[in-house]
Amino acid sequence: MKNNLMVVLFLLLLSPLAFSQQVVLNEVMSLNAKTISDEDGDWPDWIELYNPSNQTLNLEGYALSDEAIKLKWIFPRMSLAPGAFLLLFASDKDRREKFNWVQMIGQGDPWSYRAGTSEPPSAWRNIDYNDSAWRVGPSGFGYGDDDDATVIQNNLSIYVRKTFELKTTDMPTRAVLHVDYDDGFAAYLNGQDIARANLGSHGEQIPFDRSADAGHEALIIQGMPPEAYEFESPASLFKVGKNVLALQIHNINTTSSDMSLIPFLSFGYLDDRPGSVPPAEVLKLSSQNLHCNFKLNAGGESLYLFNPEGLVVDSVAIPTLPQDIALGRVPDGSGEWQLLALPTPADWNRDSLFVGQSSPPIFSAAGGLYDEPVTLELADTSGAAIYYSLDGSEPDQDDYRYSKPLRLGTSIVVRARSFLDPLLPSRIITHTFLFDEQSTFATVCLSTNSQYLFDEESGLFEMGPNASQEYPYFGANFWQDWECPVHVEFFEPDGTPGFALDAGLKVFGGWSRGRPQKSLAIWQRDEYGDTSIDYQIFPEKPIDHFDSFLLRNGGNDWDGTLWRDGFMQRICQDYMNLETMAFRPAHIYLNGDYWGIMNLREKLNEHFVEANRGVDPDRVDFLDNAGTDEWMILAGSNKDYLELLNYLQSHDLADPRNYAHVDSLVDLDNFIDYQIAEIFIGNTDWPGNNIKYYRPQRLGGKWRWLIYDTDFGFHLYDTSYSHNTLAYALQDDGPSWPNPPWSTFLLRKFMENEYFKRLFINRFADHLNTTFDPERIHALLDYFEDLIEPEKERQRQRWPGSLGEYDGRLRRMRTFTDRRIDFVRTHIRSQFQLNGFIDIVIEKPVGGSGKIKVNSKTIDSFPWMGRYFQDIPIDITAIPAVGCRFTNWGNASVPDSMSFRYDSASDLTLTPLFQSAEPQHQVVINEIYYNGGRDFPSKDWIELFNPQEVSISLNGWIIRDEDAEHHYTFPSTAMLPAHGFLVVTADTLRSSRVYP
Numbered sequence: 001m002k003n004n005l006m007v008v009l010f011l012l013l014l015s016p017l018a019f020s021q022q023v024v025l026n027e028v029m030s031l032n033a034k035t036i037s038d039e040d041g042d043w044p045d046w047i048e049l050y051n052p053s054n055q056t057l058n059l060e061g062y063a064l065s066d067e068a069i070k071l072k073w074i075f076p077r078m079s080l081a082p083g084a085f086l087l088l089f090a091s092d093k094d095r096r097e098k099f100n101w102v103q104m105i106g107q108g109d110p111w112s113y114r115a116g117t118s119e120p121p122s123a124w125r126n127i128d129y130n131d132s133a134w135r136v137g138p139s140g141f142g143y144g145d146d147d148d149a150t151v152i153q154n155n156l157s158i159y160v161r162k163t164f165e166l167k168t169t170d171m172p173t174r175a176v177l178h179v180d181y182d183d184g185f186a187a188y189l190n191g192q193d194i195a196r197a198n199l200g201s202h203g204e205q206i207p208f209d210r211s212a213d214a215g216h217e218a219l220i221i222q223g224m225p226p227e228a229y230e231f232e233s234p235a236s237l238f239k240v241g242k243n244v245l246a247l248q249i250h251n252i253n254t255t256s257s258d259m260s261l262i263p264f265l266s267f268g269y270l271d272d273r274p275g276s277v278p279p280a281e282v283l284k285l286s287s288q289n290l291h292c293n294f295k296l297n298a299g300g301e302s303l304y305l306f307n308p309e310g311l312v313v314d315s316v317a318i319p320t321l322p323q324d325i326a327l328g329r330v331p332d333g334s335g336e337w338q339l340l341a342l343p344t345p346a347d348w349n350r351d352s353l354f355v356g357q358s359s360p361p362i363f364s365a366a367g368g369l370y371d372e373p374v375t376l377e378l379a380d381t382s383g384a385a386i387y388y389s390l391d392g393s394e395p396d397q398d399d400y401r402y403s404k405p406l407r408l409g410t411s412i413v414v415r416a417r418s419f420l421d422p423l424l425p426s427r428i429i430t431h432t433f434l435f436d437e438q439s440t441f442a443t444v445c446l447s448t449n450s451q452y453l454f455d456e457e458s459g460l461f462e463m464g465p466n467a468s469q470e471y472p473y474f475g476a477n478f479w480q481d482w483e484c485p486v487h488v489e490f491f492e493p494d495g496t497p498g499f500a501l502d503a504g505l506k507v508f509g510g511w512s513r514g515r516p517q518k519s520l521a522i523w524q525r526d527e528y529g530d531t532s533i534d535y536q537i538f539p540e541k542p543i544d545h546f547d548s549f550l551l552r553n554g555g556n557d558w559d560g561t562l563w564r565d566g567f568m569q570r571i572c573q574d575y576m577n578l579e580t581m582a583f584r585p586a587h588i589y590l591n592g593d594y595w596g597i598m599n600l601r602e603k604l605n606e607h608f609v610e611a612n613r614g615v616d617p618d619r620v621d622f623l624d625n626a627g628t629d630e631w632m633i634l635a636g637s638n639k640d641y642l643e644l645l646n647y648l649q650s651h652d653l654a655d656p657r658n659y660a661h662v663d664s665l666v667d668l669d670n671f672i673d674y675q676i677a678e679i680f681i682g683n684t685d686w687p688g689n690n691i692k693y694y695r696p697q698r699l700g701g702k703w704r705w706l707i708y709d710t711d712f713g714f715h716l717y718d719t720s721y722s723h724n725t726l727a728y729a730l731q732d733d734g735p736s737w738p739n740p741p742w743s744t745f746l747l748r749k750f751m752e753n754e755y756f757k758r759l760f761i762n763r764f765a766d767h768l769n770t771t772f773d774p775e776r777i778h779a780l781l782d783y784f785e786d787l788i789e790p791e792k793e794r795q796r797q798r799w800p801g802s803l804g805e806y807d808g809r810l811r812r813m814r815t816f817t818d819r820r821i822d823f824v825r826t827h828i829r830s831q832f833q834l835n836g837f838i839d840i841v842i843e844k845p846v847g848g849s850g851k852i853k854v855n856s857k858t859i860d861s862f863p864w865m866g867r868y869f870q871d872i873p874i875d876i877t878a879i880p881a882v883g884c885r886f887t888n889w890g891n892a893s894v895p896d897s898m899s900f901r902y903d904s905a906s907d908l909t910l911t912p913l914f915q916s917a918e919p920q921h922q923v924v925i926n927e928i929y930y931n932g933g934r935d936f937p938s939k940d941w942i943e944l945f946n947p948q949e950v951s952i953s954l955n956g957w958i959i960r961d962e963d964a965e966h967h968y969t970f971p972s973t974a975m976l977p978a979h980g981f982l983v984v985t986a987d988t989l990r991s992s993r994v995y996p
Contacts (some may be wrong), residue, residue, distance in 0.1 A: 023057050023080060025305050025314045026050035027328035027340070027349055030090075030296035033485065033527040035324045035343050039286040041481070043527045044091030045296040046345055047303065051080040052333030061308030064088070066294055066301050071310065073292040087346040088290045099174060099288035102276035105162060105245065105265035108138045108149060116157025116208040116248070124159060125188040125246035127239075131161050140180070140262035141249065146468065146475075147180070147221045147260055156254050157208050158261060161246045168240050174268030175234040177245075178283050180219055180226035182260040183252040183736060184212030187229070189237050189245055195229040197629070199250055212250045215736015218260040221468070223479035225284045226262070227629055234267075252736050298526055322357050322424055323529070341424060358418040358426040361386045361402075367431030369443065369495035373409035374433055378402045384420035392447040392591030394428055408433050413447045413592040415487070427529075430487040430500070432592060441791060442498075442586040442600065444551065445489040446520075448505065450591060452484035460484060460507050461518060472514030478507040488522055490535065499535040502528040510709070512555045517596055517799050520551040521603060537600060538582035540573075543611045550601040551588060556685075556711035558802055560809035562795070563784050566599055567813075568681050568710045570780055575771040576673040578707050579612045585788065596798040597791060604708050606635040609694050613704075619697040626742050627693070640665075640695060641703065648745070653752040667702040668756065669763075669856075674705040675747055676764050679729055680772055680824055681713030682720035682816070687729055687743040688736070715816035716809070722819070726827045757832065761872050764828060766857040768821055769866035777817045785810065828869065835870040840902075841909040848884035848914030853877040874902045878912055885917040922947060923954075923976060941985045946976040959984055 027048035029035060037043050047064065051057050057080050063071035076096040080086050112134040114120065123129045137150030141158050144151040152158055177195055179185055184198030186206055193203050198213045200206050219226050231237055249261040266279045268288070279285040296303070296318065305314040316337060318327055326343035330336055330351045341352035361384075364377035378386050386402035389395040392413050402416065411434045418426040432445035453461045460482055467476035486505040490498035501524060507513055508521040524533050524547050533546040554562035561567075566583030573580045581602045588595040602608050606617040621636035628642065644665055651658040662668075678686050690709040695701050715721055730748055734740055750756045770776075796803050825837065842852050844862040851860045855875055868874055877899040878886040888896040890911030902908060926945035942959070946952050954974035960967030968984065976982050 022053070022307075022313055023049050023051050023059065023062070023086075023305070024329070024333055025303060025316050026085065026332055027326050027344065028296065028303060028316065028318055029324070029326045029343055029345075030300075030318055030321050031298045031323045031325075031527055031529070033323045035326075036087075036345050038089050038091065038093075038291070039288050040093075041284070042091065044089045044093075044291075045526075047088045047090055047292070047296075048328070048345055049080065049086040049088070049305075050329075050333050051082055051084050051086075054082045056081050059086075063306040063310075064292055065304050065306065066296065068302065068304055068312065068315075071306050072294050085346045086290075088292055090294060090296045091291045092293060092295050093291035094293035095288060095291040097173075097270060097288070098290055099268040099270065100272055100276075101266050101268050101279050101285045101287055102273050103264070103279045104164065104267050105263060106277070106280055107140065107262050107264065109162065110136050110138055111141075111150075111160045111162045112136055113141060113150065113152075113158060113160040115152050115155045116159060116250075117155060119208050120159055123191075124161070125244070126191040127163075127242055127244045129161070129244075134161070140260055142182070142260040143258055145221070145258055145260065147218060147262065152259070154254060154256075154259075155251075156211065157248055157250045158259070159208075159246070159248050160261065160263075161244055162263075163242055163244045165242055166238055166240055170267075171238060171240070172234050172267035173270055174230065175238070176228050176230040176266050176268070176285065178226045178228050178264040178266070179247070180260060180262040180264075181216060181249055182218045182258050183214065183216045183250065183256070185247055185249045185261065187245070187247045187263070190239060190243055191246075192237065194231070194237070197227065199248075206248060206250065210250060212252045214740040214742060215252045215256075218258075218262075220262065220282055221260075222474045223466075223476075223481075225282055225631070226264070227631055228283075295526065298529065322427060323527070325354075325357075325424060339424060353422050354424045355422055357424040358382065358384045358420045360426040360429050361416045361418050363414075363416070363429060363431055364405075365431075365433075366497065367414075367433055367445070367489055367500075368491055368497060369434050369437045371436065373407060373435070376406040376408055376414065376433075378406075378416055380418045380420075382418070382420060384418035384423075384426070386416055386418050388414055388416035390414060390592075391450065393449040393451075396425075409435060411435055411437070411589065411592050411594070413445065413589075415447060428487075430489070432489050432589060434491075434589065437587070439587055439791060440493050440787070441597070442493060442584060443491040443589065444586045444598075444600070445491075445589045445592075446486050446505070446595075447489075447591055448484055448486040452505075453590075458482075460505070472511040476513075478513045478518055482506065483523070485528060486522070490537070498537070499533060501533060504528060508550060509552070509555065512553055512558060515553055515558045516801060517553045517558065517598070519553045519555070519598070521548060522551065523548045538584055538602070541582050541612075543582075545611070546602075547607045548603040548605070550603050551586070551598040552601050553598055554711075554802075555709060556716060557809065559804045560716070561784070561788070561806055561813075562597060562792075562803065563599065563788060564714060564716070564809075564813075565708075565710050566601070567780060567784050568677075568713055569707065570784075571681075571771065571777060572673075572677050572707060576677060576767065577667075577670045578673055578677065579609065579704070581608075581708060585791070587791070587794075594794070594798055596802070597788070597795040604692055604706055606694070608706075615694070615696045620694055621697060622692070622694040624692055625689075628742075634692070635694075636697060644703070645745075648749045653749060653756070654754070656753075656755075659753045659756065662750075664700075665702060667704045668750070668759070670702075670704045671746070671750075672760050672763050673767075674707055675729060675760075676767055677707055678710070678713075679725040679764075680767070680820065681710055682715070682723045682725050682820070683710050683713040684718075684720065684723065684725070684728075685709070685712035685738055688734070688738045688740045691743070715812040721816040722823050724823075724827045726824070726831050730831070758872055761828060761832060761834075761869055762855045762874060764824075765866070765868045765872075766855045768825065769868075770857050772821060774817050774821060778814065781810070781813060781817065825867070832869075834872065837867050838870050838904050839865055839867055839907045840874065840876075841865045841907070843890070843909065843911040845912040845914050846890065847887070848916055849881040850884055850886065850912065850914045851879040851881075852910075852912060853879060868904055870904055870906075872904055874904050876900055876902055876910070878914075880914055883916055884914045887913040887915050889913070923952060923957075926981065941983050944976065944982045944984065946978060946980050949978050951978055951980070952976045954982075 030045050032043045059075040060077045062075045065072040112131040114134045140148050141150045142148035186196040186199050187194050251259045300320045302317045304312050307313045326340040328340045328349040330338050330349050332349050339354040342350050362379045365374050387395045387399045389399045395415050395417050413432040415430045417428045430447050453459050462477050464477035467473045483504045483506045488503050489500045504523040504525050506521045507518045509519040536544040557564040569580040572578050584600040586600050588598050606620050606622045609615045610617040622634040625632045627638050653659045693705045695703045842864045851858050880886050886898050924945050927943035930940040954970035955972040957970045
């Protein structure tokens with residue numbers, strides 16, 4: 001009896017109601033769409049703790065987790081005052097310090113400045129320099145554009161200084177310098193070189209009359225944050241007392257039309273700074289919150305709070321919560337959990353009297369494509385009132401109340417939800433009904449509140465108050481990184497429903513944002529619900545899961561064919577070592593109204609390489625542009641890439657050892673194909689623009705390049721069929737756009753190696769003979785023309801400015817197809833000083849069957865002819881079909897070996913001879929393991945098996961891939977015992993490729 005009483009007493013002491021000296025879980029939200037955003041502008045799940053006691057509680061060592069037996073996120077050293085609340089974001093960002101950012105130097109602050117008409121004294125950047133003779137003016141500095149407050153005449157450089165005082169208590173924990181500039185700058189703090197871009201190397205003294213190394217456009221005027229430079233140890237840089245920040249800005253040349261300099265300095269503190277000025281919103285710096293290293297499941301799960309001893313001291317079972325509805329204790333700190341329609345993060349909970357959520361209304365007919373009118377009935381089995389909207393807006397009790405069936409005969413979107421006190425309103429059910437829609441295209445229906453898109457101040461499609469008056473209207477709302485909720489429905493051409501989900505919508509793209517019809521990005525996010533895009537949107541690819549996709553307006557070709565980029569991607573598809581973006585045109589409806597033709601495309605991000613290459617999206621470095629600055633890191637890190645650049649700058653690749661090292665870091669076949677594709681299509685919005693590349697974060701992971709946004713190619717604006725894009729891609733002193741020196745550096749560097757040069761020339765010749773064969777390209781042009789022809793008139797009617805140059809652009813693309821190949825061959829011959837051309841002719845094989853591999857291309861249709869470059873050796877390999885063996889080439893001037901290297905001094909004709917041959921000993925491929933993924937990191941391998949009663953010598957046997965890209969010849973010592981097994985790793989095959 002005594003023991004039982006002790007147990008009861010112990011349990012009572014652990015009851016949540018008994019935690020008088022204990023912090024408690026007080027409020028949670030697992031589907032946050034618009035309640036509260038974090039410092040990054042995201043809308044993650046959140047958790048609120050509360051101290052119900054009259055004492056300050058030390059939280060160090062406490063932990064939160066969504067697993068009962070695992071401490072996932074442990075609190076740092078911190079305390080919670082009596083009656084205080086603590087808000088934490090369950091975002092998976094894992095931030096354990098609560099920083100508050102304040103502005104030390106902002107846009108428009110006064111600076112001392114002088115124009116760079118002569119060299120300033122060498123001490124101009126030091127603290128004790130007397131700048132009283134300098135002028136004073138507010139930042140920004142420049143030639144008088146919209147972002148310039150202090151106008152300077154067209155000098156090549158400007159020097160600026162600003163002093164400020166710091167007390168001991170002002171010393172920050174973190175500090176970051178933002179610089180918005182055009183074209184290059186160097187920054188100094190108390191005379192110490194702290195940051196620079198496009199202006200020499202660290203520590204280098206830059207004279208007043210030196211040009212910037214490359215061009216760079218200011219970013220704020222485009223609605224983007226300026227580049228950031230964070231200091232690792234602020235205490236070692238800043239001084240108690242007087243400090244000076246000094247910068248010099250240089251232009252690319254004296255004839256440039258613009259120069260800009262706007263510096264910002266921001267400090268981060270662990271404590272609050274009452275009365276301080278927050279940083280400018282464009283810097284994307286706001287007070288940092290605490291972030292857990294996990295998220296909450298919108299479908300429901302449990303949350304646990306552990307004390308420093310690892311014991312669970314509080315927990316809550318979180319049900320499936322509607323969007324922006326919290327689960328909280330009322331009153332605060334009690335044991336009563338309730339649904340809260342008015343969430344109060346970090347504040348007192350308010351009883352909203354809700355005890356659950358209404359069931360959603362039932363539609364008698366589903367949205368889709370109809371030939372006849374539809375009678376739609378809405379039902380609710382619980383007796384709730386149903387309200388609906390017909391304009392795409394989220395229905396509430398100010399909208400139509402359902403009372404009788406709806407007769408639908410014209411295209412319209414119906415959105416409905418149920419209301420029944422004391423329950424929460426139900427989730428919204430959305431169905432779009434389209435009538436007399438007959439098309440060969442898929443249909444995508446978008447439904448959202450029109451205010452999100454067309455409000456003059458905040459609509460995503462509108463100019464807004466800050467737009468430039470010149471195309472593409474930088475500063476307009478559609479240049480902002482804004483997102484609105486949208487409901488998406490997808491239908492196949494025959495009306496079959498594909499998927500439907502609530503998602504986020506953003507305006508997407510570059511200068512094409514200025515077009516009346518905007519490109520759109522659709523994002524599936526947890527805050528919109530737990531529905532994912534599990535559907536094979538693109539029949540050409542076996543991918544049935546997407547976190548995002550694009551609706552592209554055709555980019556720079558919006559007033560042309562609409563499909564130019566998709567066409568060029570299709571040229572490369574399956575023929576080149578490139579990941580290409582799938583393409584599928586679709587009719588778009590917005591709130592039931594026809595919105596024209598847009599192209600369904602994959603979104604190029606870390607999830608794209610996951611779907612297309614099996615790369616773990618959480619373990620990939622994904623970079624943009626030059627890859628050198630923070631804003632160019634799209635995922636992962638640029639550390640490995642910077643190391644690659646440093647290696648290339650300091651090593652001669654003519655040395656085979658150095659080249660072999662680079663080959664271990666870069667997928668050179670991919671890089672060559674990427675360069676060849678861009679060069680052949682004549683893309684003049686490249687290589688200093690539209691560059692993305694990635695590397696899996698694993699041993700042996702190599703950098704690969706992605707081709708995208710190729711609208712400038714294939715004769716868009718000029719006679720690009722004659723453009724020497726090869727010389728342009730190798731230029732070492734190109735302009736800031738489109739081919740600055742950094743953008744051509746890699747290709748120029750690799751050309752130091754003769755093997756790479758031969759590989760590049762031969763691979764280019766291979767593609768000219770196959771991938772870019774005019775007959776093949778004309779067939780693709782016919783396919784795309786036939787695809788859009790029946791539908792293009794609807795697009796013209798909806799957007800009169802689109803397709804205005806369709807016929808002319810199509811003619812130019814056909815002219816490009818006919819003329820480009822001869823110009824490119826001439827460019828290659830000239831660039832590499834080659835003697836001339838030869839023709840390789842391969843007649844139909846005799847006696848048996850097989851394929852012939854010429855360099856990188858496998859030929860299986862005969863007779864075949866390819867044009868190559870004289871005196872560039874060509875590798876030719878016979879690939880017998882199963883049950884055949886190769887005999888000879890039908891040409892006495894070449895060896896009878898299966899593979900040989902032709903010196904390419906003159907034309908060559910081959911007639912391969914194959915013979916049927918049964919092997920004397922049977923060895924079989926018994927098991928294969930490949931693409932194990934993150935959970936099975938073993939290397940790829942192939943298992944051979946000998947089913948014979950005798951051992952077999954494998955001396956001279958060859959194992960290879962289908963196209964003989966890699967092969968392995970077994971040594972004389974290789975034996976396979978009777979009934980024995982032998983494993984060959986894929987690395988063995990890869991490493992068999994050697995450099996002569």
